[in-house]
Structures are given as C-alpha cells and as structure tokens.
Amino acid sequence: MRLFRAFLLAAALLGSNALANPTPEDRLSGVFQAIEANKLDEAMKRVDALIRDHPNFRLAHLVRGDLLLARTRPLQTFGDVTKNVPPEKIDGLRAEAHARLRGMRQRPADDLLPRLVLQLHSQQKHALLVDSRRSRLYVFANDDGRPRLIADYYVSLGKNGIDKAREGDQKTPVGVYHVTANLPRKMLTDFYGSGAFPINYPNEWDKRLGRNGSGIWLHGVPSDMYSRPPRASDGCIVLANSDLDSVARYVQVGTTPVIIADEIEWGDAAAVEAERKSLAAAIEQWRSDWQNRDTDKYLAHYSPKFVAGKQDLAAWSDHKRKVNAARRWIKVGVNRVSMFRHPRERDFVVVSFEQDYRSDGLSNVMHKRQYWVKEGARWKILYEGAA
Amino acid sequence: MQIPAAPRATLTRGLVSLCLYALFSAGVAYADDMQDANKFLRAGQHPQALASVNKALAAKPRDPQARFLKAVILTEQGNTKEAIGLFTKLTQDFPELPEPYNNLAVIYAGQGQYEKARAALEQSIRTHPSYATAYENLGDVYAKLASQAYDKALQLDKTNTGAQNKLSLVREIARGPVPVAAVAAKEPAKEPAKEPAKEAAKEAAKPPVVVAQKSAPAPEKPAPAADARAEVLKTVNAWAQAWSKRDAEAYLSHYGKDFKTPNGESRADWEKSRRSRITGAKLITVGVNAPKVTMNSANQATVNFRQAYRSDSFKATGSKTLVLEKAADGRWQIQQEKSG
Numbered sequence: 001m002r003l004f005r006a007f008l009l010a011a012a013l014l015g016s017n018a019l020a021n022p023t024p025e026d027r028l029s030g031v032f033q034a035i036e037a038n039k040l041d042e043a044m045k046r047v048d049a050l051i052r053d054h055p056n057f058r059l060a061h062l063v064r065g066d067l068l069l070a071r072t073r074p075l076q077t078f079g080d081v082t083k084n085v086p087p088e089k090i091d092g093l094r095a096e097a098h099a100r101l102r103g104m105r106q107r108p109a110d111d112l113l114p115r116l117v118l119q120l121h122s123q124q125k126h127a128l129l130v131d132s133r134r135s136r137l138y139v140f141a142n143d144d145g146r147p148r149l150i151a152d153y154y155v156s157l158g159k160n161g162i163d164k165a166r167e168g169d170q171k172t173p174v175g176v177y178h179v180t181a182n183l184p185r186k187m188l189t190d191f192y193g194s195g196a197f198p199i200n201y202p203n204e205w206d207k208r209l210g211r212n213g214s215g216i217w218l219h220g221v222p223s224d225m226y227s228r229p230p231r232a233s234d235g236c237i238v239l240a241n242s243d244l245d246s247v248a249r250y251v252q253v254g255t256t257p258v259i260i261a262d263e264i265e266w267g268d269a270a271a272v273e274a275e276r277k278s279l280a281a282a283i284e285q286w287r288s289d290w291q292n293r294d295t296d297k298y299l300a301h302y303s304p305k306f307v308a309g310k311q312d313l314a315a316w317s318d319h320k321r322k323v324n325a326a327r328r329w330i331k332v333g334v335n336r337v338s339m340f341r342h343p344r345e346r347d348f349v350v351v352s353f354e355q356d357y358r359s360d361g362l363s364n365v366m367h368k369r370q371y372w373v374k375e376g377a378r379w380k381i382l383y384e385g386a387a
Numbered sequence: 388m389q390i391p392a393a394p395r396a397t398l399t400r401g402l403v404s405l406c407l408y409a410l411f412s413a414g415v416a417y418a419d420d421m422q423d424a425n426k427f428l429r430a431g432q433h434p435q436a437l438a439s440v441n442k443a444l445a446a447k448p449r450d451p452q453a454r455f456l457k458a459v460i461l462t463e464q465g466n467t468k469e470a471i472g473l474f475t476k477l478t479q480d481f482p483e484l485p486e487p488y489n490n491l492a493v494i495y496a497g498q499g500q501y502e503k504a505r506a507a508l509e510q511s512i513r514t515h516p517s518y519a520t521a522y523e524n525l526g527d528v529y530a531k532l533a534s535q536a537y538d539k540a541l542q543l544d545k546t547n548t549g550a551q552n553k554l555s556l557v558r559e560i561a562r563g564p565v566p567v568a569a570v571a572a573k574e575p576a577k578e579p580a581k582e583p584a585k586e587a588a589k590e591a592a593k594p595p596v597v598v599a600q601k602s603a604p605a606p607e608k609p610a611p612a613a614d615a616r617a618e619v620l621k622t623v624n625a626w627a628q629a630w631s632k633r634d635a636e637a638y639l640s641h642y643g644k645d646f647k648t649p650n651g652e653s654r655a656d657w658e659k660s661r662r663s664r665i666t667g668a669k670l671i672t673v674g675v676n677a678p679k680v681t682m683n684s685a686n687q688a689t690v691n692f693r694q695a696y697r698s699d700s701f702k703a704t705g706s707k708t709l710v711l712e713k714a715a716d717g718r719w720q721i722q723q724e725k726s727g
Contacts, residue, residue, distance in 0.1 A: 058540045065536030072526040072533075073699055081537045089541045 024054045024226065024240075025154060028097075029104050031063055043067055057226035059100075062093045092229030099135035099230045100154050106134070108149065112266035114140070116259050117147045118276040118339035118349065126250040127257045128218075130155060130237060131264040132162045132172065135230040137237065138264065139250055146269070151246065156228040156238040162262065164201065167213040170234045173201045176340045176350040177258045179218075179251050193220020194241040197251055199258050204383060205342070205350075205371065208307065218258070220244040261343035279339055279349055279372060282379035291332045295324045303373060303380035331358040347374035352387055417446045417453075424456055428558070429651055433464045451481050455560050458490065462556060467494050478510070485515035486557045489524060493554045496528055501535065504528045504554075519726050522703050524554045555660075558650045616680045619688045619711055622719040626709075627673040635662045643712060643720035668698040686713040687722075694726075 022030070027050045034043035047064045050057065062079050069080055078097065079090045114129055120142040127140045127147055137155045140147035157172040158164070164173035177199040185195050196219035202211050213235070220241040221228055227240045237260070239247060250256065282301070289298040299317050306313040324330070333356030342348040348371065355368045369387035372379050420443035427436035437460050443453040458473035471494055477487035488511035495504035505528050511521040537543070622641065629637035639658055648657040665671065674695035681689045687710065694707035710723035 058542065061536045062540035065533040065540060068529045068533035068536060071529040079537075079540075081541065083534065083537065083543075085541055085543060093540055 023242075024050060024057055024060075025100055025104065028057075028060060028063070028100065031060075032101060035067075040067060040070065054226050056224055059093050059096050059227070062090075063097075092232065095230045096135075096154070096227065103134050103136040103152065103154055107152070108266045111268060113147060113269050113272045114138070115265045115267040115272055115275075116261060116341045116343060118272065118279065118341060119145045119337060120147060120257075121145070121336035121338040121353070123252075123336060124255055124257065124338060125252060126150075127259070128247070128250070129264055130157075130172075130258070130260040132157055132174075132260065133263045137239065137247070139247065153239055153243040153247065154227065156230055156232040158233055158235040159231050161231065162260065164213055164216070164235055165209075165211045168234075169213070172233070172235050172237065172260060173206065173211070173216055174260050174262065174343050175201070175203060175205065176342055177201055177203060177216075177260070179253055179256045179258060182248075182251065182253050183217075188219075190222050192217075193222060194244050195220060195248060197248075197253075204369065204385060208383070218244070218247070257338065257340060259340055259343065276339065279351070279379055280337075282372065283334065283337065283351065286381070287332050287334050290324075291330050293324050293327060293330055295321055298324070301379075301381055303375060303382045306380075306382055306384075308384050327359045327361055329360055332356070333358075342371070345373075348372070348382075349379075417443050417450075420446070421453060421456065424453075424460070425651060428456070428460055428463070429653065433460055436460045437464075449480070451477060451484065452560055455487065456558075458487070459556065459558050462490065462494060467498070470494060483514055484560055485511040485518045485521055486560045488514065489518070489521045489555075489557050492521075492524055492528065493556045496524075496531070496554050501528050501532050505532060517705055519703055519705050520555050520557055527554055558652075615682060615685065615688065615713075619680050619690060619719050620678060622711060623675055623678060623690050623692070623709060626721065627675045630665065630673045631671055633665050633668060633671055635665045638665060641721050643714060643722050646721060647723050649724065670697075670699045672697050683710075687711070688719070 027046065031043050031046045031050065034040070034046055044064070044067050047060055047067060050060050051064060054060065062081075066075055066078065066080055069075060079094050081090050116129060117127055117140065120127055120140075122142075122145075124142055126142065129138045129140065130136070131138065135155055135157065137153045138149055139151040139153075141150045142148075159170040162172045162174050164171040179197045180200050181198045183192075183196040183198070185193070188196055196217045198215070198217045201216040202213065216235055216237075218237045218239065221238060223241075228238055232238065237258075286298065286301040289301065299320060302313055302316065304313055306316060308316060311319070335354045335356065337351065337353040340350045342350055351370045351372055353368055354365065356365050357363060367387040369383075369385055370381050371383040373382045374380075420439045424436045424439035424443065427433070427439060437457065440453055440457045440460060444450065444457065447453060454473060454477055458470045458477070461467075461470040461473065471491060474487040474491045474494070477484065478491070481487070488507045492504040492507035492511065495501070495507060505525065508521050508525040508528060511518060512525065515521070626638065626641040629641065639661065646654070648654060650657075652660075672695075674693075676693040676695055678690055678692035681691075683689055690709045690711065692707055693704060695704045697703075705726055708723075708725040709721050711719045712722045714720050
C-alpha cells in the first residue's frame with residue numbers, strides 16, 4: 001500500500017514535470033506507466049510518438065519491440081529478444097531502463113541535502129554530483145552556500161565501473177574534482193557529441209595515492225544514438241547530447257565542482273549544517289592562530305601524516321617556524337570557502353578558498369586547497385597547497 | 388493456423404441478397420466462368436484464370452467474389468500493384484468484408500511494409516473480430532515488427548530481415564457457418580479482439596489442456612451409436628494431441644484421402660504448408676473444449692468444439708467443426724475442417 005502511494009506520488013510529480021517540458025526520459029517513464037496500468041495500446045501510442053521525435057533512442061525501440069511481441073505471446077523478460085545476439089547488448093539496454101526508472105522514481109525528498117556538500121562558495125553557482133550506483137548526475141544550485149537540487153540526468157560511466165586507479169582501466173574516478181575546460185563541438189569528433197568538459201583527474205589526492213591516467217571528461221554521445229548503457233565509457237561521464245547542453249548552462253570553467261561518488265548520501269539540513277559549522281570553526285581557529293603568529297597552536301592544526309609536495313610535517317614545521325618568527329605582523333584573510341566531503345573516506349573534507357596573506361614581508365593572494373580529516377575529535381590538515 | 392474458407396462461398400448478410408440477385412440474373416454463364424477461373428487458378432494457369440474471371444466480371448462488374456478472385460490471380464501472378472488497387476477498392480465498396488484487408492496485408496508484408504500490413508490486418512479484425520486467419524497473420528506481422536524494433540534497439544545488421552514471411556493469402560471470400568445471423572450474434576463475445584497480448588498474459592499461467600469429454604458410464608450393452616461417438620471423439624483428441632506434439636505426420640494421417648482443402652489448394656500444397664506451420668513452431672497446444680458429436684449416419688459424424696490453439700507466436704480460441712468419415716479400414720478420418 002505504501003509502495004502504491006509512493007508510486008502515485010511519483011506519477012503526480014512526473015505528471016507535473018511532463019506538463020512543463022517533458023524530456024525523452026519523462027516520456028519513456030510515461031510509457032512504463034501505461035504498461036504498469038495495463039494500458040498497452042496507450043503505451044504503444046506513447047512509444048511510437050517518442051520514437052518519432054527521437055529515432056535514435058534505442059531503449060525506446062526495445063520497449064516497442066516488447067509491446068509488439070506481447071501481442072503475439074506472453075513475454076518471458078523485459079527485452080525479450082530471442083534472436084541470436086550477444087547478451088551484453090540487451091543487458092546494457094535493460095540496465096539503462098532500470099537506471100533511468102530508478103533515477104526518476106527515487107528522487108530525494110525536498111528537505112534532504114547531499115552530505116557531500118558542506119558549503120559552496122559565493123562564486124560557485126552550481127555543483128555537479130554523480131551517483132554512480134544510480135547512473136545519475138545531479139545539478140545543485142547555490143542557495144547562500146547550501147545546495148538546492150534543480151535537475152538530474154542519466155549518465156553512462158566506465159565499462160569497468162568506478163574507482164579509477166590506472167591508465168586504461170576503463171573506470172571512472174571517485175573523488176572531488178572540478179571542470180577545467182570547455183571543449184566545444186567543433187573542436188571534437190562526432191564521438192563526443194555536443195561538447196566536452198574535462199575535469200582535473202588525477203588531482204593532488206589521486207597523485208598521492210599513485211593513481212594515474214588522464215582525459216576524464218563529461219561529454220555527449222555520437223549523433224547516431226540518444227544514449228549509451230550505464231557502463232559504456234572508458235571512464236568518462238557521458239550524457240545525452242540534449243542533457244549535456246543543459247548541463248553546459250550550469251558549468252563555470254575552473255569553478256564548478258564535479259563530485260563523483262559510489263552513492264550520494266542524503267541527510268537532513270540540520271545534520272549537514274552541524275558538520276559544516278564544526279569544520280568552519282576549525283578553519284577559523286587555524287586562520288587566527290596563524291595570524292597571531294602562535295606557531296605551536298598553528299602547527300597543532302596539522303596531522304602527523306601531513307604531506308605537501310616533498311614536505312612532511314617536520315619539514316613543513318621547520319619552514320613555518322622560520323617564516324613566522326621573521327614576521328612582525330601577519331594578516332590572513334580566508335574568503336570564498338568551499339567544503340566538500342570526499343566520497344568513500346570517513347570525515348575527510350576537501351576545502352578550497354582564496355587566501356589573502358599580508359605581512360611586513362611577503363603579501364599575496366592565492367587559491368588554496370586543504371584536505372581536512374578528523375583525528376579523534378579534532379579536525380586536522382592532511383594536505384595544503386596551491387589550487 | 389486456421390484458414391477459414393469453406394468451399395461454398397457464404398457471404399455476410401449484406402451480400403446475401405446481392406448474390407441471390409446474381410444467381411437469378413447473370414445466370415449460368417457467370418457461374419461457369421467463376422468455376423473455370425478457380426480451376427485454372429488451382430492449376431497455376433494464371434492467364435486462363437484471368438481470362439475466365441474477366442468474362443465473369445463482364446457479366447457482373449461489381450461482383451465482389453469475381454473482383455476478389457481477380458485480385459488473387461493478379462497477386463499470384465506477381466502483379467501486386469494492380470492487385471493492391473483491386474483489394475483496396477473492395478475494402479472501400481465492401482468495408483464489412485475482412486478478406487480484402489487480409490490479402491492487402493499479405494501483399495504489404497511481402498513487400499516488407501509491415502506497418503501497412505499491420506494497419507490492414509487490424510482493420511480486418513475490427514471488421515470481423517473472430518477472423519482467425521487475420522489473427523494469425525497479425526501475429527506474424529507483430530513478431531516481424533518486434534524483430535525490426537529489436538534490430539533498431541540493438542543496432543543489428545539488417546541482412547537477415549528478408550526472411551520469408553509466412554502470411555496466408557485467402558483465395559475466397561467465405562465467411563463462417565450459416566446462418567449468418569447466428570454467427571453475427573455470438574461473434575463479439577469471447578474473441579480477444581482488442582488486446583490479445585493482455586489475454587495471452589492472463590492465460591500464461593494456465594496452459595490449455597487437451598480436454599476429452601468424459602464418455603458416459605458404459606451401459607451393460609453399449610448402443611452402437613454411443614460406441615461410434617466415443618471412437619470419433621478419440622480420433623479428434625488423437626488429432627489434437629498429434630498437433631500439440633508437432634508430429635506433422637501423425638497429424639496429417641488423420642485427414643482422409645478426399646479431404647477438402649480449405650482454400651481449394653492442392654493436397655500437396657496444403658500438406659506442405661501445414662508441415663511448415665507445425666514443425667516451424669517451438670510450442671503448440673491445442674485444446675478441444677466442449678466437443679459435441681453429431682452422427683450424420685453410421686459412417687459420418689460432425690464434431691463441433693471450441694478450439695483453444697496456442698503456439699509460441701500466436702494464440703486464438705474459436706469454434707471448429709470437423710466432419711469425419713469412417714474409412715474402409717474402420718478408421719475415422721477428417722473429411723472437412725471449418726473454423727469460425
């Protein structure tokens with residue numbers, strides 16, 4: 001009964017969505033709704049219309065095949081293709097159907113926030129989160145630093161899944177990245193569809209773990225298809241061309257975060273806010289300890305496992321003690337702070353900000369990245385470097 | 388697989404008066420010409436068949452039987468363009484007849500135009516919800532369309548799609564058993580006219596079983612008639628079982644030497660098509676439901692029953708009539724088979 005109500009609710013939501021501007025996926029969902037309601041003629045009408053408008057939507061053809069075949073005999077399975085074809089071809093389409101339906105019908109409730117996003121900075125208009133288990137990319141708008149879900153899209157990921165580690169492993173990386181460039185269609189072959197947005201894999205953390213490989217992009221699909229199965233790329237995040245065009249409107253090169261996770265964990269706003277506050281307080285304490293040239297307290301913010309480039313904690317401490325002792329005054333400003341939890345890791349947050357450092361010696365403004373981890377009850381810095 | 392074409396041409400109610408009129412006025416010449424045309428067609432002598440049917444048409448230019456026959460001859464000659472024209476005109480002039488739609492569909496399917504074939508067959512069924520040939524053909528067309536859809540879904544090479552289609556061309560306009568009124572009254576009731584798929588899905592859980600009528604408890608001295616009835620019924624069940632086992636030879640052995648082929652085709656052609664249908668299916672079940680045996684004489688019986696046919700590609704339930712005769716060796720054999 002609860003399931004049924006949930007379904008009605010989903011149908012109502014989809015209905016209102018469909019009124020506005022139904023995407024091909026909305027329409028496919030409409031076909032499945034008709035099938036579930038046992039209105040097979042209506043389902044056939046809907047899928048015919050969908051194919052008319054999107055003749056390259058292979059999954060729609062599969063559904064149409066089933067609807068036709070169902071008129072001659074009972075179906076054994078979804079995608080009841082009896083001809084001799086490699087089973088993975090059909091499995092790919094089945095998996096796509098499953099992923100699309102699940103993605104559409106299991107949208108998070110309005111009052112839930114992704115636990116991965118603790119804070120967006122004022123210039124980050126949007127954030128992109130990929131839930132690889134759902135084959136879904138979620139777009140969040142920035143509401144005073146808090147993410148608000150505004151759109152979501154089906155995506156295809158690496159043939160061998162996620163957790164990229166090696167060049168050529170055909171996996172999609174898991175981590176916190178950002179868009180580094182915008183490659184328009186005319187610079188690319190048809191394979192990439194309507195455009196591409198490379199991301200900064202491997203990032204500092206990946207390199208520290210010895211991960212390699214390159215060329216992880218968000219991109220479109222070739223013109224002869226509407227979409228690809230959920231596990232189809234060499235590690236890239238692939239969207240339907242129309243979806244990529246929509247996502248392109250949200251992307252700021254160098255700024256827009258792209259966070260790829262096994263599964264996006266959703267939490268209520270209060271819990272996310274409590275986590276954000278505790279880390280923000282630690283960052284502020286670090287800033288003020290540095291500004292006050294209280295070097296012992298300042299260095300106590302760094303983890304024993306701290307590494308930055310070739311410096312371990314001892315080398316870093318030596319260096320900072322020398323510099324701080326030589327200054328008569330220091331002023332540190334920390335602006336435009338973003339905080340993203342690192343997927344998979346426990347209490348591991350990627351913090352980026354604009355650092356405004358002034359002193360009687362050197363003064364400069366730079367983009368900085370820090371990795372903060374919780375050691376016992378305290379937040380500590382594991383990595384720090386220019387971003 | 389039911390090809391409903393009783394040798395005597397019985398038209399739908401609207402045409403009966405037309406036919407009577409035809410008999411009285413155009414008379415014997417017309418009838419002879421039609422008979423000749425049919426004979427030549429069966430013999431594969433198409434030009435002669437065409438000449439005869441044109442003579443019949445000269446006497447009765449609007450006659451649907453003659454126009455239909457001409458279109459069939461043209462179809463078999465490969466003159467599909469003209470045949471399509473004639474069949475189409477027949478659907479306009481006699482929209483209540485399902486056969487022209489069916490044959491249009493056969494031609495379209497032969498050309499690979501499966502969407503057009505589908506539309507024509509759906510029209511044929513709308514016209515006559517119990518028209519088994521159209522159902523069977525439509526099953527084939529849906530399967531073909533499904534196959535094409537899967538090809539598009541999976542981006543398969545289209546090299547294989549030219550596979551022979553096995554749709555049945557109907558040679559005569561011949562609607563079900565008389566009286567017409569009675570047929571019309573019971574037709575719409577049980578046929579899965581609109582959504583056979585749904586019906587099929589519903590039925591999937593309970594495969595039809597060959598139902599044998601329980602013979603009445605044998606009295607001490609069984610009357611000869613009751614004995615004969617039981618034998619006839621045993622034969623019908625054996626026939627249905629052979630069909631269900633897809634044992635084409637056993638199935639065909641139930642048909643007598645003088646069996647009247649449903650569309651007037653040669654025995655060899657008919658057997659060939661039956662063999663290919665029966666052995667071509669992966670699964671067949673034929674249920675004989677509520678059989679009623681009427682002894683016409685000591686050596687002839689008529690059996691009426693609901694035939695529940697299901698194969699891996701098609702499902703239909705309809706009334707079936709078998710006329711059986713006792714051969715010299717004492718075996719009962721099918722002499723006539725009618726659907727509808």
